[in-house]
Amino acid sequence: MPRWPRKRIFQTVLKVAIFIVSIQMILMIVFSSKRLPDQQSGSQRKNGAPQRVWPAMKKRIPLNYKEAVKLYNAAWALRNKRPKDCVKPVFSKHDLPRVALASYPGSGNTWVRHLVQQATGIVTGSEYLDMGLSSAGMIGEGYNGSNAIMIKTHEFGADKRKGFDKAVLIIRNPYDAMMSEFHRRQGGHLGHAKSKHFTDGTTWPEYIRFEAKRWLMFNLDWLHLFEKPLMVLAYSDLLKNTHDTVVRLTKFLNISVTEERIQCVLENSQGKFQRYARKVIDFDPYNKSMRRKIDAYLNITNIALNVRKAELDARHSFDGVQTL
Numbered sequence: 001m002p003r004w005p006r007k008r009i010f011q012t013v014l015k016v017a018i019f020i021v022s023i024q025m026i027l028m029i030v031f032s033s034k035r036l037p038d039q040q041s042g043s044q045r046k047n048g049a050p051q052r053v054w055p056a057m058k059k060r061i062p063l064n065y066k067e068a069v070k071l072y073n074a075a076w077a078l079r080n081k082r083p084k085d086c087v088k089p090v091f092s093k094h095d096l097p098r099v100a101l102a103s104y105p106g107s108g109n110t111w112v113r114h115l116v117q118q119a120t121g122i123v124t125g126s127e128y129l130d131m132g133l134s135s136a137g138m139i140g141e142g143y144n145g146s147n148a149i150m151i152k153t154h155e156f157g158a159d160k161r162k163g164f165d166k167a168v169l170i171i172r173n174p175y176d177a178m179m180s181e182f183h184r185r186q187g188g189h190l191g192h193a194k195s196k197h198f199t200d201g202t203t204w205p206e207y208i209r210f211e212a213k214r215w216l217m218f219n220l221d222w223l224h225l226f227e228k229p230l231m232v233l234a235y236s237d238l239l240k241n242t243h244d245t246v247v248r249l250t251k252f253l254n255i256s257v258t259e260e261r262i263q264c265v266l267e268n269s270q271g272k273f274q275r276y277a278r279k280v281i282d283f284d285p286y287n288k289s290m291r292r293k294i295d296a297y298l299n300i301t302n303i304a305l306n307v308r309k310a311e312l313d314a315r316h317s318f319d320g321v322q323t324l
Contacts, residue, residue: 104171124149
């Protein structure tokens with residue numbers, strides 16, 4: 001069973017952080033102890049006494065910086081209010097079937113991993129090593145062995161599917177999925193793209209041109225070419241009825257979970273990985289040409305889902321399939 005030297009890494013990072021903060025405090029004390037003449041550049045009066053104004057503070061702080069500080073403070077406050085984890089996930093002591101948690105990026109893969117880990121107490125793995133997720137508590141990052149209950153993947157194709165015994169396919173409306181992934185690429189897991197990313201150059205149009213087709217090909221590949229047990233999870237179902245979706249997931253994974261544990265999961269359903277809502281743009285970034293193409297891909301996928309559902313369990317999240 002894999003062991004990671006997380007404690008040693010944490011101790012080293014903490015020591016470095018303490019050293020940097022100590023140096024900053026010493027510098028602040030040294031510079032603030034110097035007396036400044038009344039008319040010296042970089043000083044101002046408050047209640048008749050000269051006060052230090054650091055050069056960087058003379059300039060007007062950009063609005064987006066102020067907003068970032070507010071958002072950070074709000075996010076930190078909300079994070080501290082969240083309930084504690086129901087359980088600390090661990091690697092399974094025995095081999096498990098290799099279950100793919102397959103999704104186009106931005107479809108809620110990390111959210112589902114959090115729900116499954118809290119419900120089952122078993123680590124979920126990933127074919128990728130995301131240090132942001134790893135530092136936030138996803139200890140299975142970079143691990144794709146049989147001691148994890150599910151393996152995250154954004155890949156498709158025969159070589160990618162053949163190593164799995166079962167699969168859960170998450171499908172999200174392409175407009176929402178592509179927007180979520182664009183925010184992640186431009187602003188990180190919890191950040192957002194800026195308005196200029198949608199309007200400057202060809203970044204946004206080229207992104208949509210390539211990713212819309214990738215969204216379609218990914219879902220069709222797993223739907224029609226994965227011949228082993230498959231559960232299709234609509235992201236809209238997860239939003240509307242998290243309780244029943246988590247229950248269906250645990251049954252598909254052959255893990256017994258008490259109702260008490262499910263209720264605990266629901267109390268901390270978002271975990272540490274939610275991107276907080278923020279209005280970044282006040283216009284529709286999708287032009288008519290983009291919408292025609294995406295709508296056509298969405299219709300094709302809905303037809304494919306209805307064809308495939310005859311071969312799968314009726315409860316494998318096909319409710320409301322036409323509203324992807």
